[in-house]
Amino acid sequence: MSAIVEKTLEKFLERIRQIKSYEEALGVLYWDMRTGAPRKGVESRSKAIGVLSSQVFALQTGADLGEWLTELEKPETLASLNEINRKLVTETRKDFDRSVKIPPKLHEEYVILTSEAESFWEEAKASGDYASFQPYLDKIITYTNKFIDLWGAKATRYDTLLDMYEPGITTEELDRVFGGLREKLVPLASAIAASPHQPDTxxxxxxxxxxxxxxxxxxxxxxxxxxxxxxxxxxxxxxxxxxxxxxxxxxxxxxxxxxxxxxxxxxxxxxxxxxxxxxxxxxxxxxxxxxxxxxxxxxxxxxxxxxxxxxxxxxxxxxxxxxxxxxxxxxxxxxxxxYRATNVVQPSLIRIEADELTYNLHIIIRYEIEKQIFNEGVTAAELPALWNAKYKEYLGITPENDGEGVLQDVHWSGGAFGYFPSYSLGNMYAAQMTETLEKELPNxxxxxxxxxxxxxxxxxxxxxxxxxxxxxPSELITAITGKPLDPDYLVRYLERKYKDIYKL
Amino acid sequence: MSAIVEKTLEKFLERIRQIKSYEEALGVLYWDMRTGAPRKGVESRSKAIGVLSSQVFALQTGADLGEWLTELEKPETLASLNEINRKLVTETRKDFDRSVKIPPKLHEEYVILTSEAESFWEEAKASGDYASFQPYLDKIITYTNKFIDLWGAKATRYDTLLDMYEPGITTEELDRVFGGLREKLVPLASAIAASPHQPDTxxxxxxxxxxxxxxxxxxxxxxxxxxxxxxxxxxxxxxxxxxxxxxxxxxxxxxxxxxxxxxxxxxxxxxxxxxxxxxxxxxxxxxxxxxxxxxxxxxxxxxxxxxxxxxxxxxxxxxxxxxxxxxxxxxxxxxxxxYRATNVVQPSLIRIEADELTYNLHIIIRYEIEKQIFNEGVTAAELPALWNAKYKEYLGITPENDGEGVLQDVHWSGGAFGYFPSYSLGNMYAAQMTETLEKELPNxxxxxxxxxxxxxxxxxxxxxxxxxxxxxPSELITAITGKPLDPDYLVRYLERKYKDIYKL
Incomplete structure (x- = not known):
């Protein structure tokens, strides 16, 4: 490695350490806010978080960083780096490109919008008043679409969002795995509901x-x-x-x-x-x-x-x-x-209270809706009806009001479209890894x-x-289990477990 | 105010807010470290603190800030500012001048030295082994003397240090007030010790x-x-x-x-x-x-x-x-x-366990020693003997080892020379304010x-x-009590209180 490249690498790694340090400091501030920081300090603390966050953004998007990346990405240079530094270069490039494409002013507007929206969402959820929240959701969808335009759409527009939370995942793959899941879990849930062997909770x-x-x-x-x-x-x-x-x-x-x-x-x-x-x-x-x-x-x-x-x-x-x-x-x-009481399966309206099985149906509903928003132009106004229809279809129940329906989750008020699938991906990865674990650790x-x-x-x-x-994620799951992500593992795991508990 | 000045003021105030935000964030990190942060996270957290501290230093010493200050300090501009902004300009100038005079490399060496010294001090204190700590203290004194040279000595070299903790205070004034205190408190403590009316603790x-x-x-x-x-x-x-x-x-x-x-x-x-x-x-x-x-x-x-x-x-x-x-x-x-038990007076070796009266003698001893170090060139090697002689003279007792003597306080290992007088200043200010309080709030x-x-x-x-x-401080005490700092208030307060308790 030439002395110049070495110098560049050193500056690049120092920048990475700085970014990580800021993230650590911000992590402490967030933890503190959520575990007992005094109420009256919130305003000042929010400003401090804002100041530090701006500095992280500046560190992540500096023209100097762009130049170092360009230098380190030259094929012969990249090849000379160790595995960790090579990955740092490619990952940082990904974040850099994503961040620099967003004009700071747009980013700032969006941050203000979503932080306002969260408090309006809280009120709307409490009162079940979707109409009061709809204009915010409308705007958040509009901004998200602007971001997709700036970042550039992948195979579909929604794929661009998915990639932020689960790098490499696509709607094509999720359609496949969620399709497989839904097909098996809906009848399993029905059979469970019909079983005379209900646990006493x-x-x-x-x-x-x-x-x-x-x-x-x-x-x-x-x-x-x-x-x-x-x-x-x-x-x-x-x-x-x-x-x-x-x-x-x-x-x-x-x-x-x-x-x-x-x-x-x-x-x-x-x-x-x-x-x-x-x-x-x-x-x-x-x-x-x-x-x-x-x-x-x-x-x-x-x-x-x-x-x-x-x-x-x-x-x-x-x-x-x-x-x-x-x-x-x-x-x-x-x-x-x-054991039976802690494993009761019961279709319910609220995702975070759902059991291990129906939880996935809550997620599939959200996935399908998000996909429709970004790939088919479904609007905020259409969401409550869409939501209720899907709950009826997959879980057989209907919310009494939007507070326990489309308004129940915080995610959309913060613009976190594309996050929900992670939960069911987690269930699928876990079941798939478990089968390998049982082979490699037979006892x-x-x-x-x-x-x-x-x-x-x-x-x-x-x-x-x-x-x-x-x-x-896909490298990991393939290396561990020898196969790409496959919903059958989760289906098998759930069938085995619940057929036993419910004596099906 | 001209548009240009207004713009400068805006940038200056924004910088102040940033500095304050960093200080707030660092304050959370320090609080967290001292109230239960996991042991294994200390190394990473220290780095994060280092990164943020460097950024504060950069914000405080930027050439841009120096230019804004020069502009805002023009007499007609300064006169046009409100009281708060005017004070911000003068205070920031003071910090700026102090900070820019220290070469960053020297500052960094000093930070490393004192952070190392603190752990060596802890060990030395525990074992009472002054010799193991002496080389560190020697170096810290040397660095402090370098800083005094860079900052420029005030009336005496030690005055430069005092001013960092108690702006405006001088050895001349401290000699006067501590002299007055010592003269009255040493005999009062003796009389108390001789009293047959000792509280039962x-x-x-x-x-x-x-x-x-x-x-x-x-x-x-x-x-x-x-x-x-x-x-x-x-x-x-x-x-x-x-x-x-x-x-x-x-x-x-x-x-x-x-x-x-x-x-x-x-x-x-x-x-x-x-x-x-x-x-x-x-x-x-x-x-x-x-x-x-x-x-x-x-x-x-x-x-x-x-x-x-x-x-x-x-x-x-x-x-x-x-x-x-x-x-x-x-x-x-x-x-x-x-009441009597919680007000017992007893000459003791350890400052932080001392009572309200003899506490001041512990401080006076430290003040006199610090003054000798920086104004008379007393070296680290001479400190244990000096310490023990003063404890014998003022409190009538001698430490059995340096752990309960010259090594008892953390301050010097961190380079905080000039801090100790604050404690007795606090006692004096408090007693002086109390007399005004009793007049203005007679009940x-x-x-x-x-x-x-x-x-x-x-x-x-x-x-x-x-x-x-x-x-x-001097503006406050004069505005409140109509008089400058005067040790007689504290003497009066202590005599009144302890003559009653000890029936002198």
Whole structure:
């Protein structure tokens, strides 16, 4: 490598470290805002976030960075870089091109619009008044379309949005996998609904002492392998995970008095995200590759731990006794009854309360609607009717008002079109990986039954976590399972599980 | 104001807002590091802090800022500015001149040196091994002397350092006020030691439940007027207060099982700092004037609330019942006994454990030593002997090892020479303000006895808090009391209080 190239590489890597540092600092500010920052400080804090964000944008879009990239992208130079630096160049180029195409003024207008829209959305959701929110959604769709024009449409216009959250995914592929899912899950859900063997969930709905819930959450995190020296557990209204660095990954949960499962599975879910971020290779520390490779792969980890492991019979065979001890007299039932109760399937209106099976139908509905918005020009005005028709068709139920219908999710108010598919991609990736895990670690369920969960974490570290953003989602899933993304794994997993529970 | 000047002013004010935003973000990062950030994240977080700090330094020392200042400082322009903007120009000029005189490389070396020195200091303190720390202290003194050369010495070299913490204070003035103090306090302390009426402190040294301590801290904060919507209370090993904005002022405390007074008075102390920061005028929001005007004035507020109010008889006449209820069976003594126990005077080796009276002697010792270092060339090698001689002379006691002697404070390892006097300045300012308060609010002690503390907070807001950094310490004290800083107020206050307690 020539001295000039070396100098350029050094400047480029220094810029990457700066960007990562700003992202870490902003991550702390967001975490703080959501875990107890005083109300009266919000205005000033928002300004500080604005100042730092502008600086990140400037660092990401500087003409100097463009020049360094052009130099480093020369084929012979690129070939001389190590794998990490090569990937950093290609990933940074992608972000750079996307960012510089948006005029700063347009970006600023959009930021203001979406931050305003979120509070109007909250009000509209509470009152079920879609009409008051529709003009904002209209504008957000308009801006998003402008962005697609500036970025350039991929195979379809919606593909451009999908790619931001799940690099490489296309509507063509999602049509295929979601089509396969829908075809199998709709009849499975119907069969379950018709089964006379419905679990009794009443035992979950008692009053559960918060301190005991907290103890169990902490205990389970430790069992799964969450590193408390590289992370912490706090409380927030909406649980989340945030990886500030591999040495500082924070999760939150929410303890509900009248529902022991909310914190229980919520904690395990966020722990899955956290294990991913804590176990990224130290070689990627301080670079923008030290993060999950996509939303879908990230969700695959949270959902793997929450559902595949956390809602499994072997898991509760091991841990139900510990739970019972924390709530004396409240859970005096056979473990099987608890297992069934935590795996009830029930078509419902609200995505975030949905079970493991119907959840995917909630997602498919949103995917189909988003696709229609950007590929077929469906307008904000048409959404409530479209939404309700699809809920009727796929889940057999209809919202009483738009608050529990089309207004239920925050995503669109923030312009996050293209995000929803990640959730079901996560379910599919998780099921597909599980089959390989069962082959490569044949005693996996015995281990779970003994509470030896670390070999599973180690397997996932080896296959997924260590790579951070170094491999794409499709590279990962193919390397792990030998096959591209395939919905049949998830269908098989759900059929096996629920035919047993519902005795179909 | 011409359009050009207006444009310059706008750019200048925007820069100020940016600097303030970075300071706020850094404040959150520091708070987070000290209240529970995971250990393994420290390295990455330190880098992020480094990146943000460098950017603040760049914003504070940019050639553009220098040009704007030169333009705004033209007499007719300066005269046309409002009071706040005028003060911003003069204060920013002061910081600018100080910062640009230090070559960035020297600054960086110094930052690395002091951050290394702090961990060596910790070890040396723990083992009492001064020799291992001496080379670092030597270097820090050398660097500090270089800085004084670059900044230019004021009346004496040590004056240059003093001015950073207490703008306008001089060794000449400190010699005068500390001389006055020492002359009166040394014999008073001797008389107290000789008194047969020593308070019984054994009741403080029981085991006090942490949860009850926490409740009392929260209760007292609310009583004094801490705004929990504009702040929060957390725990940390070393209690501190940090004002991120007027809407977000955070304090910490430390609950010791075997000492109920540590959290009790620690919380009230930090609350004093917090009241100051929470009640700065909103007109100063987002500017670098929205902070305390000096360390001395800041300490005057923490010490006023902790000692003048919090260790007063009327305060405990009102609140002792509440404390008793939280510790049933543990405090069954007359309130007078508790009052006396919390006001015991006892010469001791450790500054941070010292009582209200001898505390000042600890400070005077440090002041005299620092002055000798920078004005008389006393070296690091000479410090232990000097230290021990002064402790013998002023307090009549000698450390058994340097860990409880010259190594006890963190300040010098961080290069904070000139900071110590602030503590006693705070005591003096507080006593001086108290006499005016008693004149202007003649029923003040009746109010305290009734638990009506808000009029006191309001008086201090009117006299001190609202101004932030808009007025200098000497402007404040003169405006409030009609007189410049005078040690006699503190002497009078201490004599009145302790002659009563010790029946002298």
């Amino acid at each position: 009443s035992l979950l709905k008692q009053t559960y002492a918060k301190e005991a819930q907290k103890k169990f959450s902490t205990f389970i995190l430790d069992q799964i392998g969450f590193d408390f020296q590289a992370g912490r557990l706090d409380e927030s209204v909406h649980p989340f995970a945030t990886g500030l660095s591999t040495g500082d990954v924070r999760i939150t949960t929410r303890y509900l008095d009248d529902d022991v499962t909310s914190a229980l599975f919520g904690t395990i879910h966020e722990c899955g995200h956290a294990l991913y971020e804590q176990n990224i290779s130290k070689e990627l520390d301080g670079t923008t590759l030290s993060t999950g490779t996509s939303m879908g792969i990230h969700e695959s980890q949270s959902r793997f731990w929450e559902n595949v492991i956390g809602r499994s019979r072997p898991f509760w065979n091991r841990y139900f006794g510990d739970l019972q001890k924390l709530f004396p007299g409240q859970l005096d039932v056979p473990v099987e009854e608890f 996996v369920w015995e281990l779970v039954e003994k509470g030896e969960l670390h070999p599973i974490k180690d397997w996932l570290t080896d296959k997924v976590y260590q790579y951070g953003k170094l491999r794409t | 054994s009741l403080l040294k029981q085991t006090y439940a942490k949860e009850a301590q926490k409740k009392f801290s929260t209760f007292i904060l609310d009583q004094i007027g801490f705004d929990f919507q504009a702040g929060r209370l957390d725990e940390s090993v070393h209690p501190f207060a940090t004002g991120l904005s007027t809407g977000d002022v955070r304090i910490t405390t430390r609950y010791l099982d075997d000492d109920v007074t540590s959290a009790l008075f620690g919380t009230i102390h930090e609350c004093g700092h917090a009241l100051y920061e929470q009640n700065i005028s909103k007109e100063l929001d987002g500017t670098t004037l929205s902070t305390g005007t000096s360390m001395g004035i800041h300490e005057s507020q923490s010490r006023f609330w902790e000692n003048v109010i919090g260790r007063s008889r009327p305060f405990w006449n009102r609140y002792f019942g509440d404390l008793q209820k939280l510790f049933p069976g543990q405090l069954d003594v007359p309130v007078e006994e508790f 003040v002690w009746e109010l305290v006895e009734k638990g009506e503390l808000h009029p006191i907070k309001d008086w201090l807001t009117d006299k001190v808090y609202q101004y932030g950094k808009l007025r200098t």
